[in-house]
Amino acid sequence: SAVISQKPSRDICQRGTSLTIQCQVDSQVTMMFWYRQQPGQSLTLIATANQGSEATYESGFVIDKFPISRPNLTFSTLTVSNMSPEDSSIYLCSAGTVQETQYFGPGTRLLVL
Amino acid sequence: QKEVEQNSGPLSVPEGAIASLNCTYSDRVSQSFFWYRQYSGKSPELIMSIYSNGDKEDGRFTAQLNKASQYVSLLIRDSQPSDSATYLCAVLTGRRALTFGSGTRLQVQP
Numbered sequence: 001s002a003v004i005s006q007k008p009s010r011d012i013c014q015r016g017t018s019l020t021i022q023c024q025v026d027s028q029v030t031m032m033f034w035y036r037q038q039p040g041q042s043l044t045l046i047a048t049a050n051q052g053s054e055a056t057y058e059s060g061f062v063i064d065k066f067p068i069s070r071p072n073l074t075f076s077t078l079t080v081s082n083m084s085p086e087d088s089s090i091y092l093c094s095a096g097t098v099q100e101t102q103y104f105g106p107g108t109r110l111l112v113l
Numbered sequence: 114q115k116e117v118e119q120n121s122g123p124l125s126v127p128e129g130a131i132a133s134l135n136c137t138y139s140d141r142v143s144q145s146f147f148w149y150r151q152y153s154g155k156s157p158e159l160i161m162s163i164y165s166n167g168d169k170e171d172g173r174f175t176a177q178l179n180k181a182s183q184y185v186s187l188l189i190r191d192s193q194p195s196d197s198a199t200y201l202c203a204v205l206t207g208r209r210a211l212t213f214g215s216g217t218r219l220q221v222q223p
Contacts (some may be wrong), residue, residue: 001159033210043157043213056208084157094158100145100205104156 002095004105008110012111013083020079021108023093027032029072031096034066038089046091049076083112116140117204119214127222132189134217136202139183145205146178148187151216152198161187162201192221 003026012035014018014044023032033051047055047068070076093105118137125130128205134148145164149157163169163176175188177187185204187197 042158042215043211045210045212048187048208048210090156094211096190096209100209101147101159101162102203104149107156 002097002103003030004026004093004095004103006093006105006108008108009106010109010111012113015084015112017066017083018079018081019083019110020077021091021093023078023105024046025074025095029095029097030073030078031100032070033094033096033100033102034068034076034078035092035094035104036089037092043092046058049078056078078108088112116203116212119200119202119217121215123171123220124217126192127221128192128194130221131193132167132192132196132219132221134187134189134200134219136187136204136214137183137184138196138202138204138212140187140204140206141180142207143183143194143204146176146185146204147173147205147211148185149213150198151201154158155195157201161197189219192219193221194221197221 005024007022022067034046035043037043046061047057049070051070067079090107094102094106148161151157161176164180168178173190177186199216199218201216203211
């Protein structure tokens with residue numbers, strides 16, 4: 001299995017600001033993903049973080065709002081831009097290993113005031 | 114129609130009983146299926162993966178897959194209060210990401 005860490009673990013931000021979340025995996029992985037889990041809801045995929053190229057976004061998520069970087073096989077960042085209270089959520093990074101098994105980081109709990 | 118459907122629960126079972134969690138999916142070409150457990154305030158933790166029709170057992174957990182019926186289930190034998198959590202069914206998409214059901218909340222009564 002892959003061990004995944006995320007920073008920060010939580011943050012409280014003012015509307016209109018941006019926050020960058022970091023995700024670090026302890027081994028090289030093929031696939032990295034970013035999910036959002038809104039209060040009381042299940043997980044929704046934001047995008048696939050592609051190493052060395054632009055991320056692949058799901059319907060309803062755009063690069064200007066959620067820019068993603070993945071400079072190598074073990075690290076990715078997600079930025080939540082121009083935040084509003086509706087962005088308050090848990091943001092989760094996952095890494096895909098053999099047979100497509102995905103492991104999740106501990107999540108970043110974001111509150112936007 | 115949602116791509117992955119689960120009863121939200123709560124499903125309440127007495128300690129020592131078998132808990133049965135069910136999931137249906139809409140994409141017939143799906144090949145990989147996963148069960149995650151999520152405790153309140155924590156991230157999802159992988160319990161089981163299953164790729165072939167039939168049963169797959171791991172300790173107290175058994176995953177069952179029926180591709181013809183597009184149905185996946187998770188059985189938890191000898192349920193313990195520590196099994197109380199939300200169980201998420203997930204299906205691998207063509208883009209190798211996961212689509213999750215809404216989750217079933219399980220309560221094991223001591």
